[in-house]
Amino acid sequence: xxxxxxxxxxxxxxxxxxxxxxxxxxxxxxxxxxxxxxxxxxxxxxxxxxxxxxxxxxxxxxxxxxxxxxxxxxxxxxxxxxxxxxxxxxxxxxxxxxxxxxxxxxxxxxxxxxxxxxxxxxxxxxxxxxxxxxxxxxxxxxxxxxxxxxxxxxxxxxxxxxxxxxxxxxxxxxxxxxxxxxxxxxxxxxxxxxxxxxxxxxxxxxxxxxxxxxxxxxxxxxxxxxxxxxxxxxxxxxxxxxxxxxxxxxxxxxxxxxxxxxxxxxxxxxxxxxxxxxxxxxxxxxxxxxxxxxxxxxxxxxxxxxxxxxxxxxxxxxxxxxxxxxxxxxxxxxxxxxxxxxxxxxxxxxxxxxxxxxxxxxxxxxxxxxxxxxxxxxxxxxxxxxxxxxxxx
Amino acid sequence: xxxxxxxxxxxxxxxxxxxxxxxxxxxxxxxxxxxxxxxxxxxxxxxxxxxxxxxxxxxxxxxxxxxxxxxxxxxxxxxxxxxxxxxxxxxxxxxxxxxxxxxxxxxxxxxxxxxxxxxxxxxxxxxxxxxxxxxxxxxxxxxxxxxxxxxxxxxxxxxxxxxxxxxxxxxxxxxxxxxxxxxxxxxxxxxxxxxxxxxxxxxxxxxxxxxxxxxxxxxxxxxxxxxxxxxxxxxxxxxxxxxxxxxxxxxxxxxxxxxxxxxxxxxxxxxxxxxxxxxxxxxxxxxxxxxxxxxxxxxxxxxxxxxxxxxxxxxxxxxxxxxxxxxxxxxxxxxxxxxxxxxxxxxxxxxxxxxxxxxxxxxxxxxxxxxxxxxxxxxxxxxxxxxxxxxxx
Numbered sequence: 001x002x003x004x005x006x007x008x009x010x011x012x013x014x015x016x017x018x019x020x021x022x023x024x025x026x027x028x029x030x031x032x033x034x035x036x037x038x039x040x041x042x043x044x045x046x047x048x049x050x051x052x053x054x055x056x057x058x059x060x061x062x063x064x065x066x067x068x069x070x071x072x073x074x075x076x077x078x079x080x081x082x083x084x085x086x087x088x089x090x091x092x093x094x095x096x097x098x099x100x101x102x103x104x105x106x107x108x109x110x111x112x113x114x115x116x117x118x119x120x121x122x123x124x125x126x127x128x129x130x131x132x133x134x135x136x137x138x139x140x141x142x143x144x145x146x147x148x149x150x151x152x153x154x155x156x157x158x159x160x161x162x163x164x165x166x167x168x169x170x171x172x173x174x175x176x177x178x179x180x181x182x183x184x185x186x187x188x189x190x191x192x193x194x195x196x197x198x199x200x201x202x203x204x205x206x207x208x209x210x211x212x213x214x215x216x217x218x219x220x221x222x223x224x225x226x227x228x229x230x231x232x233x234x235x236x237x238x239x240x241x242x243x244x245x246x247x248x249x250x251x252x253x254x255x256x257x258x259x260x261x262x263x264x265x266x267x268x269x270x271x272x273x274x275x276x277x278x279x280x281x282x283x284x285x286x287x288x289x290x291x292x293x294x295x296x297x298x299x300x301x302x303x304x305x306x307x308x309x310x311x312x313x314x315x316x317x318x319x320x321x322x323x324x325x326x327x328x329x330x331x332x333x334x335x336x337x338x339x340x341x342x343x344x345x346x347x348x349x350x351x352x353x354x355x356x357x358x359x360x361x362x363x364x365x366x367x368x369x370x371x372x373x374x375x376x377x378x379x380x381x382x383x384x385x386x387x388x389x390x391x392x393x
Numbered sequence: 394x395x396x397x398x399x400x401x402x403x404x405x406x407x408x409x410x411x412x413x414x415x416x417x418x419x420x421x422x423x424x425x426x427x428x429x430x431x432x433x434x435x436x437x438x439x440x441x442x443x444x445x446x447x448x449x450x451x452x453x454x455x456x457x458x459x460x461x462x463x464x465x466x467x468x469x470x471x472x473x474x475x476x477x478x479x480x481x482x483x484x485x486x487x488x489x490x491x492x493x494x495x496x497x498x499x500x501x502x503x504x505x506x507x508x509x510x511x512x513x514x515x516x517x518x519x520x521x522x523x524x525x526x527x528x529x530x531x532x533x534x535x536x537x538x539x540x541x542x543x544x545x546x547x548x549x550x551x552x553x554x555x556x557x558x559x560x561x562x563x564x565x566x567x568x569x570x571x572x573x574x575x576x577x578x579x580x581x582x583x584x585x586x587x588x589x590x591x592x593x594x595x596x597x598x599x600x601x602x603x604x605x606x607x608x609x610x611x612x613x614x615x616x617x618x619x620x621x622x623x624x625x626x627x628x629x630x631x632x633x634x635x636x637x638x639x640x641x642x643x644x645x646x647x648x649x650x651x652x653x654x655x656x657x658x659x660x661x662x663x664x665x666x667x668x669x670x671x672x673x674x675x676x677x678x679x680x681x682x683x684x685x686x687x688x689x690x691x692x693x694x695x696x697x698x699x700x701x702x703x704x705x706x707x708x709x710x711x712x713x714x715x716x717x718x719x720x721x722x723x724x725x726x727x728x729x730x731x732x733x734x735x736x737x738x739x740x741x742x743x744x745x746x747x748x749x750x751x752x753x754x755x756x757x758x759x760x761x762x763x764x765x766x767x768x769x770x771x772x773x774x775x776x777x778x779x780x781x782x783x784x785x786x
Contacts, residue, residue, distance in 0.1 A: 002600050002657040003664040004512050004534070010671070011663035021465075043463045053456065060453050063446065068641040070436045072414075104497065104645075107673035115533060119397050120513070136671040140508060141397070142535065207395050248461040250679030252497075252645075264395040270404035271396040278403070278529040280500035285678045286643030 006139060016360045017042075024354055031352060037381035040354040042179075044247040044330065044372035049300040052246050056291050068286055073277040075102025075255070079289050083255055091230050094260050101272050102284035104252040106215045108276075109239035110137050113171075113211055113256055115279055116271035118143040122170040124211075127156040128362030129333070131179045131213070143170070150363060154181050154324065154333075158192040165200040165208065172197065174229060175213040177220060180361045180368040181333045182309075182326020184220065187227045194233035201235075207263050212238040215254075216329035218245055218299045221306040224327060234261040237268065242288075244330065244372070245298040253288040305330050308371040312378055319386050330372035333363060337392050341367050347392060351384025399532060409753045410435075417747055424745060430774035433747040435572075437640040437723065437765035442693040445639050449684050461679055466670040468495025468648070472682050476648050484623050487653050494665050495677035497645040499608045501669075502632035503530050506564075506604055506649055508672055509664030511536040515563040517604075520549040521755030522726070524572045524606070536563070543756060547574045547717065547726075551585040558593040558601065565590065567622060568606040570613060573754045573761040574726045575702075575719020577613065580620045587626035594628075600656050605631040608647075609722035611638055611692045614699040617720060627654040630661065635681075637723065637765070638691040646681040698723050701764040705771055712779050723765035726756060730785050734760050740785060744777025 120142025241254030358366030473490035513535025634647030751759030
């Protein structure tokens, strides 16, 4: 085999995302871009907020010397202090910059965490439905992704988790608010996860880490505060990104943090920094760190997303769709009126609406739509949603 | 072990680079930054050229919509077309954008290439002296770094290479101009490498790739054109970075290319794109791609570096040091007046000069100094170099 075996498999079956991107382009060329309602995207189409633009211009114009060079692999101290202070306020935990590493977004953070922790053959437990890239990420380092099927309400199934934990379990990952459901984990669930990990860790004499994918934790609606796993389990590594909050997904900035009371926490942090260096990230891009540091609040789009969610949810429920109401993020999971979710996604495509079959996220019988798109795209899709539903009844 | 075994080893023995950075800081605090002559750096201290600054400001002020979003994992088409056109001019080979992937610098490119090609247990052949990060990079994916000792003139030892190639050899890596020597591979050497790989590949019925680390190939002095492995061996993947050429090492931009006639070239390219996505880079940072694309020429500092090299080389030789004259890049390898290079590096430190022992690069008995520093740093170090040499005679 000329290339790596595991990758041969990956490239011969292109991801749904890449197939959809290609289809979207074909349809746009055929019908005109304004006629296509692409709700398959995970790439926010809102422009970055004026506050970001202003800081970017101010910083670039100031021409401070030395600002495009390498810095410490963990990132600028000032950024790490800022993150530590924010997390102190949000969690009450005693974070310092020595637990914060700036990364190339959440995806970079996840790879750094997996590389830092996993030996080949060790297991990651993930609750369905979940972001499908977790599996190839952990497999990069010989880790194994073990999937717990979704319960009826999409809450993590703690009994199934208890059975799934083995002496080979290195970590459990949760994503709250979740992609694709938008649901947040309750305090009871987080406490339950902590209990299981503590009990099983003691039984097997291992440290089982929790990885808290907090990518959407600052995009939570209705004034709700998203409970954080960090507040329930000390052996937690949390990570997030500025991509969604600021609509800058292409710029690659986010961070990971190690709980201040994590067992062997200094080694874990050292491992993340080592992985950030040796995976070739070297450091999170300098210019973006310099800009983000000057932005006190990064949740400027919360109200917009809440409005978009309300519109989409209200309309679809009104038509007769069964919709999982997202508490945060910018994705919505809808029950497919056909048992075969891919077949209904094809039906939607006839009405020039692009969605992602739930099977992609281990949620068969559902499909995922995004509301990180312009209002006119959501509004324009409503007619097609109505017709598609009527056509399969 | 709480963290990955291989990383435990890595973090308990910090790199020379990180120890030096810490020492440099301590010395600067103790004596004042202007008294310290830090020639251990690989982080160019020149500011980015005015052309870069102008394009950055122009681009940021123009506020084109959609420019901070994800793009294709391989990067913007326009950047890839630009790179293909440049490589066509430089090599005469028929490159298209479909062989070009934009990466997070050379380090990102190397990881993407190693992840794309290597199965656990497969071997990378590297000629000493070499950039020490090659080993942890390939080990991320279970690859094994096999080192060919340096010959007396630091040219790749082709006989030793022929013996080292086994059925497990996935690739050979060369770096020309080389870090730490600054030497470029001759056409004869490149042809020799090609002959060995072709012969051994046929014998073992394998495809052996060549990885051409061209990080410094546009920083070559005295009007010399650096011969490119791409012109001698079709199964070549080449990579480089804009870090050194533009003094923007913290911004993480570079690229990798697959030779247009590479065997299974489409699969190899697909593997690189897949690896760029699943290693969590996702894409090379958007803003930097948008700026670089508008810069027709990125070798604006060639004359400065040539002047710095001439000064440093002339002065040290004049004092009686034996120096390998670099043909390119911004590093210089100097024979240690003491057999123990680390001991002489300690001697230099007494004179507030920081250098890197050659042992770090598999070049024992030498030390490496950088000339990507300000003139006053080079000039200020000369007295110390003189005294250090006198003190060990």
